[in-house]
Amino acid sequence: MRGSADPAPRPSADSYHTLFTALLSRGRGDTMVHYMYMDNVSALFRQMLEEGIPPDTRTLNVLVRGYAQSLHLNDALRVFHQMRPLYGCEPDAFTYSYLVHGLSAQGRTRNARELFDEMRGKGLLPTEPACNAFVSALAVAGEVDEAEGIMWELAKAGRVVDDITSRAVVEEFARAGKREDADRVVRELEEKGIVSSREGQALLSSIHDDHDDNLNVDDRGRNTW
Template sequence: MTTTTLLRRLLLLGANPADALLTGRLPFSTSSRRTPHRFRRSRRNPNPKPPSPEAVSAAIATLPSRLTPPLLTYSLSSVSDARLLLPVLTHSLRLPTFRPDPGPFLVSIKRLAAADLYADFDRACALAFSLLPSLPSPGPLLRSALYFYCQFRRLGKAFHVYTLMRASADPAARPSADTYHALFTALLSRGGGDTMVHYMYMDTVSALFRQMLEEGVAPDTRALNVLVKGYAQSLHLNDALRVFHQMWPVYGCDPDALTYSYLVHGLSAQGRTRNAREVFDEMRGKGLVPTEPACNAFVSALAMAGEAGEAERVMWDMVRTGRVVDAVTRRAVVEELWRSGSRDDADRMVREMEEKGIVGSAERRALLRSLHDEFGDDDLDVDGRGRSTK
C-alpha cells in the first residue's frame, strides 16, 4: 500500500483543502521496487536468525501464572534476548486471562526498535493496532510507533499511525507538535542534500503544516525551523523568509541559531549576499553563532561575489567564536584577494592563519604554490618555509 493511498484516508476524517492537497501531492511509494536506486536505504541490521524453540519455551516458562499487564510489562522488559519479545508477547495474547493494555506493547516496540529488529517491531505494532479500540490511553504507544517508523524511514507506516492518531477518541492520543515535527523531518530527510528532492516534497510538508494549524496544534520553533530549512534547501528562499518573519508575530516563537543558519546558507547558495548579510548581521546582533556549513557558504559567497575583504572580516569574526571555515572556503578567500590585486593581504592572511593554528605549514605551502601555478605570477617565489618572498 502506497503512502498516497494511506493519506487519502485523511479525507474520511474531515474533508478540507489541506487534506486534499496532502493526498494529491505525496509523490512517493513505500515499495522499494518503485524507489529510485540512489535513494534506497538498505537495512542496517537485517533480522538475525530467529530464536530456537527451546529458547522460546524457556522464556515462556518464566512468565508468572497469574499474568497481569504490569507483570507482563516487567517480564518483557527483563527478557535478555530481544528476539524473544515477539514470541512471548504473542503467547500472552492467547491466554484467556489476557487484558488489553498498552504497557506490554510499548515496552516491546521500544526494545525491538532499539535492537534494530524492524520485522518484529512491525509485527508488534500490527498486534497493538488490531487491539487499539480496546486499549486504554493509547497516546504514548502511538507516538512511539510513529517516531520509530520515521527512524526506520518507513514513511507509509508512519502516516498510517498518523491517521490512527487523528481518528483516536482519546484527546491525549491526537497528533501533537512532536508528531508533526517527526513527520516533517522524515519527509525532508529523503534524498540527502538533493535540492530537487526537497523541492518535490515541500508541497507535501506545506500541506501537512496547514493541516497542523487546522487541527489547532500550535507550532514550536523546531517545527518552524524544519519549514525554513526545507524551503531554503529547495531554494524557495522567499517562502523561507516569509516563515522567518512570521515566527514571532504570528506563532510567538523566537528564531534561534538554526533558523538564521538555514537562511544564511540558502541565501548564500543562491548568490543573494545582500540578504544573507542582513540576516547574518541580525543574528550576530543577537549574540547567536551560525553553524559551520552556514559560515562556509556565506564566506564563499562573499568571496565569489568579489567581496574578499568582507569575506575575510566574517571569517575572522567566526574564528573568534570558535567556527573555522573549511579548506575550500579558505582557498576561495585567498584566491579572491590575490585575483583582486591584494597580494600582500593574501600573504598576510595565510601567515595569520598559520600563526593561529588554522592551517599547517604543508597546507600553507600548497596554497601559495597553487596561487603561483594558477595565476602564473613569475615574480612569486615561495621560500623554504612556504612564504611568499615577493
C-alpha cells in the first residue's frame, strides 16, 4: 500500500486507528504488555506522519489510552498537549477520561483534578470507569470530602459511581472517625436511589461492625477502562 502510485489503496487514519487498537487489545490489562506494544504503536504513528496522513482525535486517543493504561502518564500527557498546537485536534471526553483514570491510578489526584475541572468547564463528562477511579483515588488519598462532592456532582450530571466506589467513600469517612458523615452519605445514596435500603443497611452494618484499623479499601479490583 505504501509504495503504490494509486492513492486509493493508501492507508488512512482509520486504517492506522484499527492497527493501533488491535495491537493494544493484546495487553488485556497488563501494564507492561501494554507498554511493550506501545513501542509498535509509536513506530506506526511515526510512519503515519511520514506518509503525510494527518491524525484525528480518535487516532490520538488510542495513543493517550495506551500510554495511560501502561501508567506512562507523562507520555500520555505529552500527546495530549500536542493535540491542538501540533495536529489541530480537539481533545474530547475520551481523551480527558483516559488521563483522569490513569492519573488517579497513580495517585496523582491534583493533576487528575486539574484535567477533570478542565473537561467539566467544556461541558464534557468523564466515562464511568474514569469517574470511579477518580472518586476512589480522592477517597483513599484522604480527600474524602472532595470525593463526596465529586460523587454528587457526577450523579447530578447522570454519572453514578459503582458500588465499590461509593463504599470507598463511606468507609474512608468511617476510617477518619467521621461516622456521622458515613451514615449521612449512606442515607443520601438510598434517597437518590443509588443503593437500595437493604444495601445501605448492609453497608452501615459492615462499617459499624468493623474496627477502623480493619477497614481496607486498597485491595479492590478496579473496573476496566
